[in-house]
Amino acid sequence: MNNSNDLLEIPLEFRIACLLNNFNIQDVLQAYVDHVSFFCTLYNSNLPGFSEATYITSEYSVGNKGNRQQTDDDKPAINRLVAVKYVRQMVALSFKTQLTETVRFKQSKKMVNKLFSAIASFKYCPEKLYIDEESMLIFTKDFRIICEIHSIYPKPYLEHFMNKVSWAEAHARVDLNADTMDSGLLLFIKLTNGLGKLKRQEIEITDAVLEYIDEAEQLRAKHYLVRNLEQRIAIYREFFLEHYNRIINQNT
Amino acid sequence: MEVTIKLDIAEDFNLACKIFNITPETFLQTIVSKISLPYFYSHPNTKKQWATMLFLEYIMLIEKDDDEANINGMYLDKMYSVLTNILSEHNDEEKAESCARKVFKEWHRAIISKRAEYLIKKILK
Numbered sequence: 001m002n003n004s005n006d007l008l009e010i011p012l013e014f015r016i017a018c019l020l021n022n023f024n025i026q027d028v029l030q031a032y033v034d035h036v037s038f039f040c041t042l043y044n045s046n047l048p049g050f051s052e053a054t055y056i057t058s059e060y061s062v063g064n065k066g067n068r069q070q071t072d073d074d075k076p077a078i079n080r081l082v083a084v085k086y087v088r089q090m091v092a093l094s095f096k097t098q099l100t101e102t103v104r105f106k107q108s109k110k111m112v113n114k115l116f117s118a119i120a121s122f123k124y125c126p127e128k129l130y131i132d133e134e135s136m137l138i139f140t141k142d143f144r145i146i147c148e149i150h151s152i153y154p155k156p157y158l159e160h161f162m163n164k165v166s167w168a169e170a171h172a173r174v175d176l177n178a179d180t181m182d183s184g185l186l187l188f189i190k191l192t193n194g195l196g197k198l199k200r201q202e203i204e205i206t207d208a209v210l211e212y213i214d215e216a217e218q219l220r221a222k223h224y225l226v227r228n229l230e231q232r233i234a235i236y237r238e239f240f241l242e243h244y245n246r247i248i249n250q251n252t
Numbered sequence: 253m254e255v256t257i258k259l260d261i262a263e264d265f266n267l268a269c270k271i272f273n274i275t276p277e278t279f280l281q282t283i284v285s286k287i288s289l290p291y292f293y294s295h296p297n298t299k300k301q302w303a304t305m306l307f308l309e310y311i312m313l314i315e316k317d318d319d320e321a322n323i324n325g326m327y328l329d330k331m332y333s334v335l336t337n338i339l340s341e342h343n344d345e346e347k348a349e350s351c352a353r354k355v356f357k358e359w360h361r362a363i364i365s366k367r368a369e370y371l372i373k374k375i376l377k
Contacts (some may be wrong), residue, residue, distance in 0.1 A: 221308040225332040227292055227325055 026135035039108035112133035294348035327359035
């Protein structure tokens, strides 16, 4: 079921969010992967982008401990003692509050590399994953370590993240000054605000695009009366879906 | 209702009016005449209601979280439900507009009495 041979399923809401922000789907997924940090799983971090990406990942790990595959050879993939040693070092580092968080983060890299080398084989997460004929994701050491430790393939992590992203929900929560927002959504919003310096695709300015830009600006005022979050999200979702379809159809 | 207003207009606006041969009064009067929340929300298909949207953008900017915000939220909800009922069942925009206006005036009375209450409390202290 979680066979890494199956192509990744990209949810519609995620496609919509990427298109309407002129993002390449692969770039967004790569940015997510790049921001997952093993070090951040060990403490309550506050590093923009890294904390959110790591949090969503840990959220999935905690709920979905994979079943360790029975392998033919008896050698464990991870030398437990060595791994624990490096993890202990990293936890100790996380307590060194006399150093700034960024400095601690930089210093953790060495330990992550050592932990990576201590893992004999990566049965769960390959070096790369093709999401379609032309695009591939490159998995970081941090990400591969996490997959291996939790016995979970990369696909479920990626899908878990993508399922959190909804442009409609992001707008509705911001427009209604909602108190909280899911980490996955926060991460995506940060990407739209410049985190990771994602390239924006060059798009053709069609009528559909112009109409979308025009009406998106009026969205908040037009629905000022709708105070209920769920209703607002539903209205926005319909709006973005309609414009997404128009833009796609005009491009083909 | 006529009010007298004193305004300080910036040079850019002043020059723009002169170039296009309009008076600031005419322009501002046009905008002000078009600001209507009951009309705006009862005519969702009418485009380019910029005047009301400008007004809404402004209130969204200055929105505060206080006692009055609660009353405002309540009446926004009421306007919303009145409007959706009428528009979806009868599709009568004019009826929707007049009902929305009734709610709007009720809202005004509620706010005024809330403020009066507050003043009275202050005086009696």
